[in-house]
Amino acid sequence: MTRRFSKMHGIGNDFVVVDGRAAPLALDAATIRAMADRRTGIGFDQLLSIEPPRDPSCAFYYGIWNADGSPSGQCGNGARCVAAWLHRAGAIAVGELVRLQSPSGAIAVRLEDGGEVSVDMGEPVFDPLRIPFAVAVEADSYAIEVDGHPLQIGAVSMGNPHAVVVVSAVDAPELAALGPALTAHARFPQGANAGFVQLLARDHLRLRVHERGAGWTLACGTGACAAMAGLRRRGAVDERVRVDLPGGTLEIRWPGVGQTLWMRGPAAFVFEGEWLA
Known part of the structure; x- marks a missing residue:
């Protein structure tokens, strides 16, 4: 055919x-x-x-x-x-x-x-049952262990599950192994897209994503949305944010809880x- x-x-x-x-x-x-x-x-x-x-x-x-x-x-x-x-x-x-x-x-x-x-x-989803993410109580961040490394992650769904980790540098060599391990972590029963985000300014992020089912990618739109939403919920970024990924830049706008999130690119x-x- x-x-x-x-x-x-x-x-x-x-x-x-x-x-x-x-x-x-x-x-x-x-x-x-x-x-x-x-x-x-x-x-x-x-x-x-x-x-x-x-x-x-x-x-x-x-x-x-x-x-x-x-x-x-x-x-x-x-x-x-x-x-x-x-x-x-x-x-x-x-x-x-x-x-x-x-x-x-x-x-x-x-x-x-x-x-x-x-x-x-x-609207971004933070309810662990709906992500899904195996934890008893919803929070802004969660302590988990990935291949012996203690991490603080945000968990959010943009129609698919995301784990968001704030890092000092998205090109740190240890992320090469942490990305696949976090994607397959047992706390995410359906797997997760693992996003490593660097906060450059309140309106500027740098992001690298390991996608479930696809591996490291040049860009992940839902990953950019999830990273911005997780940081916005914590009060770390403004309503409009520029997200730089290896393949280019996306614009994300989210006023906050009760509102929908817009992506442009x-x-x-x-x-x-x-x-x-």
Whole structure:
């Protein structure tokens, strides 16, 4: 079977986008892993499918699969790429606020003048049961041990679980081992995206993320949202923050509890192709 795809990226977090509006996506985990291979396949962090909505209040549904074939609940950079893809397909206009349904629920997207995309990611979730994170009492931070290293982490969901660690330098060599270990920590029964954040100023962060199912990535949109939200909850950052990731910069705005969080950044097309299988 031949399936057409678009290769896209959001500040280096790369995707294959498949049009499933007329025909449902029928790819098993092994096929997704083969497509994701950067030597023998297409290569990507996540695969995105665009499909008819299950929720009638939304215009479209998008599915998310990690490079290892596992499903994901949310992807901030992916949401921006979905919006840009739909705009190119003539389905949404610049300036139009559109509801999209993700595996973790509805979000809203808006294409801005100049090609960037703003995404209403919803309100950050700190309730451990909803993240999920195995702890009895909700707190701003938690003491855990990772491979013999005591850490203080924040735990938050942006539609997928995140562990956020404040560090003095995101390029510290010990993080190479701590990232995968924290992603697989037993306190996170579904795994977690491990974000290591450096506070440069009240409006400026530097971030490095190890994603469950994808590994170290050039950018993680939900990770940037989670890092900002965790620090905002502690009063460490302002309402608007610039987050520098290895692949580029995102703008995050969150007034605080009871409000939704907005992310803004670019989405780029790389090439079109066909997968022969």
